[in-house]
Amino acid sequence: MDVIKGRISCTSSCTSEELADNIMEDLRRGPWTVEEDFKLINYIANHGEGRWNSLARCAGLKRTGKSCRLRWLNYLRPDVRRGNITLEEQLMILELHSRWGNRWSKIAQHLPGRTDNEIKNYWRTRVQKHAKQLKCDVNSKQFKDTMRYLWMPRLVERIQAANAATTTTTVPGGFTTTSTTTATTNNNMVNIPSMANIGYNELNATAAAAAAQVANSDYTPENSSTAASSDSFGTHVSPVSDLTDYYNIIPVNDHNNNSNPNPDYFQPSGQLGNYSETSLISPTAYFNPGMDFQSLEPNTQLMDGGEAILDNLWNVEDIWFLQQQFNNNM
DNA sequence: AAGTAAGCCAACCGCAGCGAT
């Protein structure tokens, strides 16, 4: 599908160089074609990235430098990680967002292979959906407490359960040290500390430690340090629960879990999303032969059900109860 | 089967910061 719009109407933010480009030639917009991807990949393979405006010209792409940069960073870069957000990544996102807010690029730095755009989209579509369900602002203290005292412990439980189900070695040696330092935090809060300062691979240990705390301690929201949280969630946090059995009341959009509604060309099946024209092979696969993104997933088990699990972290009772609490607090 | 709503995500837009001149 070739989408060539007319000359871009330049706004005040247009630089003079962009303006000149736009006047001199028609710039392409919209979805990238396979040919464009190849041009960009080949050029970067030979010359490296950077200087995007001149790169776009030299590569023979009728795109803005910005567009090329975005395409490369968000899609074509060989280390871009495709597929659903894992439980560990969800936990990481929740934690880091609670710390930094909408600093997507900063958050993405701690999620190898994930782009800021992907994380941003995840947040807007998944997390904000739940805020909407609760009729509260995603930045409100209530919602943040909900994340910290309800979602995150449940995510941790799921991670621990999944790890236990697969292999004990998925929890690295850091478990013992990390668990002793993090699982016994003051106030028995479920505290996922310093994720920003630990490596991605260490997250399992931290998560497991927190999970161990949830499972073994007398953690309840009542004895947490936040009064609001104890008011809100006092009777509804089940320290040890079978989430699969218990939190499956809410209908879940299955299409979001097991199949990509917008299948892209990285799938081994070779299904095309935007690229119905020519090739069944990922440009990145050409660029990086032998790369199999699915096989790169560290924990496929978590991937497949990850979003469903996140959704299942809520049930009708939770939402109703929280809504009541929020209303009372207003 | 058809129409509508909702979810999802790639791509675009506008702005700010930074370095070079």
Add this chain to the structure above:
DNA sequence: TATCGCTGCGGTTGGCTTACT
């Protein structure tokens, strides 16, 4: 110091897919 060009970031949108009625 001011200006320009480039880059990167966060917000937003458009279009496709799927679910629902």
